[in-house]
Amino acid sequence: MLTLKNIVTYYGNICALKGVSLDVKQGEIVTIIGGNGAGKTTTLKTICGLVPATSGEIFFLDKDITNKPTSDIVESGIVMVPEGRRVFPRMSVLENLQLGAYLNKNRPEIKNDLEKVFDMFPILKDRIKQIAGTLSGGEQQMLAIGRALMARPKLLLLDEPSMGLAPKIVTNIFNIISEINRTGTTILLVEQNARMALSIANKGFVIETGNIVLEDTAKNLLRNEEVKKAYLGE
């Protein structure tokens, strides 16, 4: 579904990705794990066209989307939930969700999607009028995911959804991610919380300083000695 071939990305003079290749198959949950500054977020941003790739190619559903404008990429079905949630802080929950459906002009469809999001996150329905900046961290993460779902993604990119959340809420969020996947959305998940990410993923990539150093099924990675030592704290 999504294929990255030798993607190189620079921030000014700094080379953040040194030839990343990975692929995501339809219906899977794929995770990219790695430490700070390894290039996880940059990989997602490059996929969405928020950061230009210097070289390499990105294919989505057999179409070349390398360095296309973000709005075109979103329209083709890749939607990102940015790191740190990034809800529109002074807008209400409803307005945030409506902006998620920005590219959809079909009103009955939007209404229907809104109901689906509220079924998935009942708390958002209770807070429909509340200003997003006043929600708790977990609620903001739910809103950010809900907002992305309003864009009807075929492939959902999640950037550190567990960041700054209480363990109980993290479990809750990961259950929801699995549920979204079961309804047919492919997921590419970037996480520092490697154990959590690998527990729900089909496949994992380990990234270190801009290079993919390991790729395997999630089950194998959980048993891998190096991964255990470096990322699972065993």
Place this chain on the structure above:
Amino acid sequence: MQILTVIIINSILAVSLNLISGYTGQLSLGHATFMGLGAYAATLFTLKLQTPFLVSIVLGAVVAAFFGFVIGVPTLRLRGDYLAIATLGFGEITKNVLLNLKITGGPMGLRGIPKVTNVYVAAAALIFVIFSLGRIINSRVGKSFIAIREDELAAEAMGINTTRFKILAFIIGAFYAGLAGGLYAFLFRYINPKDFGFMRSIEILCMVVLGGMGNTYGAVLGATIITILPEFLRSVSPAIAQYRMVLYGLLLVIMMIVKPRGIIGESSLSNKKPKKLLEKGGA
């Protein structure tokens, strides 16, 4: 009556800058430049081509909007401080070009402009501006502007083409400012590049900040206060009136500390009943 007309023209300026800075969140320090371009263009159309008043001011606004596009394309890739400095530079360039061109009368400016603007014309223009702006703000385009202000990265990730909408905000804001410039020229009957310098840009920004960023009526209120203030001071004591710029500065400092969102503050977008919006469906 003259002062009321000036208040209305300043209101148009404040409301138009408010679209760029208040709603879209892009700090521009060159708004008077668009006013000046509108004023010069409208005047030249009338003086050289004898176009009727209405045609002249609309053409003036179109010229200003065109320059809004020209300046917007390269600079709106910049963010925050960088954009502010770029708009500042653009203002200085324009002022110097106006000072040195023959057709603009150089430092002598342009005189002999017929007096056509009156309070009714200005009020009609303000009503047009506020009405059309209201329509824009409540549309999909307006939501995009506000989303850019709230979080540019998130807006982009939702599929909003942020550069295009920032340029659009600049074009619309410049159009209205150009309109105000035309009205200004046909009110005072004399224009000079110094009328549209940096200080004027700052004055317009003061109106917006004072009244309330992101609130159209706040901008009108801010324009009213900033326009009346020097007149009021003059009637109290001409000596104090000389220090009006000091007072603006002080006013801004106090506002930032006491009420950073302005007198009226931002109009909440959430006033609308959510039930109704839900029934309607989307944005």
